[in-house]
Structure formats: structure tokens, C-alpha cells
Amino acid sequence: TGLHSICPSPRNLKDHHLLRIAQSGGFVSIAYFKPAICGDNALESIITQIKYVRDLVGIDHVALGSDYDGAVSVPFDTSKLVHITDGLLKNGFSEQEIFKIMGGNA
Numbered sequence: 001t002g003l004h005s006i007c008p009s010p011r012n013l014k015d016h017h018l019l020r021i022a023q024s025g026g027f028v029s030i031a032y033f034k035p036a037i038c039g040d041n042a043l044e045s046i047i048t049q050i051k052y053v054r055d056l057v058g059i060d061h062v063a064l065g066s067d068y069d070g071a072v073s074v075p076f077d078t079s080k081l082v083h084i085t086d087g088l089l090k091n092g093f094s095e096q097e098i099f100k101i102m103g104g105n106a
Contacts, residue, residue, distance in 0.1 A: 002036030022057035029065025042075035
């Protein structure tokens with residue numbers, strides 16, 4: 001999914017949704033497709049949304065939501081996931097935080 005605070009779309013979650021999901025022990029998976037993340041640079045948009053969730057409800061409540069099921073077009077395939085890892089490191093995420101985002105929370 002995407003975040004309404006960053007990308008105002010009817011399909012994206014608002015902050016009160018994020019808070020309730022976190023309170024229940026759940027997590028949100030950040031999508032890769034443009035209508036969910038907005039912005040011209042998909043990688044930057046994904047990282048911005050991940051940071052937002054981490055800062056609002058904590059690192060235990062965010063993961064990747066690739067949508068590789070073919071339902072939507074995404075800007076890159078799995079061979080480019082290293083760019084997300086690199087972008088997260090450059091934005092100050094620890095290796096433990098990245099582990100959680102990349103599947104540890106799922």
C-alpha cells in the first residue's frame with residue numbers, strides 16, 4: 001500500500017489506519033507502483049514511505065510490498081532490490097532495520 005500523508009490517494013492508508021495496524025501488532029507493506037507511492041523517482045518514494053512508517057509507528061510495522069504478482073506494473077524487478085537496500089543504508093537505516101523491512105517483519 002501507500003501512505004495518504006505522502007501520496008493522497010483513496011487507496012492509500014491514513015495515519016489513523018497505520019496507528020491501528022501497529023496497535024494490533026500488524027505491519028504495512030509499501031507498494032512499488034506509482035499510484036500508491038507518487039513521486040517521479042520510485043526508489044526515493046519507496047524509501048520516503050518506509051521512513052514515514054518507521055517514524056510514526058516503529059520499524060516493526062513496515063515491510064516491502066512489491067506487487068510482483070502481475071496485477072500492476074512496477075518500476076523494477078527483484079534484481080534491483082539491492083538499490084532499496086543501498087538507499088536505506090544511505091538514509092541511516094541500520095542492518096537490523098533493513099532485515100526487518102526486507103522480510104523479517106513478514
